[in-house]
Amino acid sequence: MSPTTPNANPNPPTWVEIKKSVLNYQAYLRSLSVPAELKRKAFVLDKEIIDRLFQLGSGSPKAIRLYIGSEPDGTGLRLFPVACEQKTDASGRRYYEDIDIPRTLSTDDTVMRSGDTADMSTSDTTSGPLPPPEETRPCPSDCSTSNFLNPTP
Secondary structure, three states, X not given: OOOOOOOOOOOOOOHHHHHHHHHHHHHHHHHOOOOHHHOOOEEEOOHHXXXXXXXXXXXXXXXXXXXXXXXXXXXXXXXEEEEEEEEEOOOOOEEEEEOOOOOOOOHHHOXXXXXXXXXXXXXXXXXXXXXXXXXXXXXXXXXXXXXXXXXXX
């Protein structure tokens, strides 16, 4: 059994709690008046994506962090997986740090909505290029067979 990190949940959710949370989110999605293909319920990271992420970068990947993006109206969720390496701080706390992700990008490299306050300095402070983004397979349209987390409509 591997040691747990200090921020690990000592009481992982039960299937009943997971079902309730997933169905709550899916009920929210049904309330949105946007095309069904923008109402993402789940994402698949296949072995090919995981292997490719673990081969990227200059670190020693031990985890994958999933950044969440969306359309401006909050729909069309997308996951952006990034390889992470495990590190330990001075107090002995283990944490995961993204591998080969720039700290900053030029303002030309992103579109900011009015009111956004991200630090967008013009220099990339990392030593290497941004690794290629991985695409996950979203549901819809790449869905599982019907089950209690993915009921047929």
